[in-house]
Amino acid sequence: MNTSLVAKYNVAGPRYTSYPTVPYWDKNSFSLKAWKTSLKKSFDISNDTDGVSLYIHLPFCESMCTFCGCHKRITKNHSVEIPYIDALIQEFRLYKAFLGKRPNIKELHIGGGTPTFFKPENIKFLIDSINTVGNISKDCELSFEGHPNNTTETHLKTFSNLNFKRVSYGVQDYNLKVQKAIHRIQPFENVKRVTDASRANGFTSVGHDIIFGLPFQTVEDVINTINKTITLMS
Ligand code: SF4
Numbered sequence: 673m674n675t676s677l678v679a680k681y682n683v684a685g686p687r688y689t690s691y692p693t694v695p696y697w698d699k700n701s702f703s704l705k706a707w708k709t710s711l712k713k714s715f716d717i718s719n720d721t722d723g724v725s726l727y728i729h730l731p732f733c734e735s736m737c738t739f740c741g742c743h744k745r746i747t748k749n750h751s752v753e754i755p756y757i758d759a760l761i762q763e764f765r766l767y768k769a770f771l772g773k774r775p776n777i778k779e780l781h782i783g784g785g786t787p788t789f790f791k792p793e794n795i796k797f798l799i800d801s802i803n804t805v806g807n808i809s810k811d812c813e814l815s816f817e818g819h820p821n822n823t824t825e826t827h828l829k830t831f832s833n834l835n836f837k838r839v840s841y842g843v844q845d846y847n848l849k850v851q852k853a854i855h856r857i858q859p860f861e862n863v864k865r866v867t868d869a870s871r872a873n874g875f876t877s878v879g880h881d882i883i884f885g886l887p888f889q890t891v892e893d894v895i896n897t898i899n900k901t902i903t904l905m906s
């Protein structure tokens with residue numbers, strides 16, 4: 673074990689959702705105009721050669737995990753799905769108008785929030801709509817984040833039919849006391865069910881996100897979670 677690395681990172685750190693992280697943004701030296709220029713320049717360099725990567729954020733979750741730092745809206749009202757997709761496609765059209773060309777999409781990732789909050793048919797509607805504005809290439813790498821408690825067989829079939837090959841599931845920790853503290857109860861059986869079903873539906877990359885540093889979590893809990901995770905890796 674590299675103890676100096678453990679000592680280096682065993683401290684409170686920033687949550688990396690952007691690089692550099694938000695407290696280090698210099699709003700005075702970077703304007704909207706500069707951002708637009710930079711975006712257009714990057715797009716023009718890569719769109720006709722490597723293509724572009726697209727991240728789509730689906731921000732709804734049915735319940736709140738207390739450790740969460742993501743941008744999300746907690747609701748059980750699923751009538752938000754279609755208006756959100758409509759707004760998202762409208763925004764993508766604005767980008768296309770500004771960029772002056774159909775984006776050639778080589779990588780597409782759907783995160784959240786909880787993408788599997790959305791009904792499978794609405795996920796299909798979203799991807800089909802993206803394809804009317806840009807071109808999702810035949811060899812595009814497509815991935816999504818799934819919740820072990822609400823990812824259904826129909827979700828997996830739908831994503832698989834849309835050519836998604838990568839999925840990651842939020843697992844965090846298997847100790848029930850920890851799960852209660854973070855308000856996210858998801859038994860091992862649920863994770864096993866979606867992991868097995870993902871492979872059966874043609875997903876070649878199935879990832880599990882686990883977290884170190886949760887309330888009540890012990891070193892034994894982390895080891896136990898890692899060992900359980902290993903039993904599901906193939
Ligand atoms: S499901 Fe994910 S995005 Fe939603 S509250 Fe929990 S951790 Fe945050």
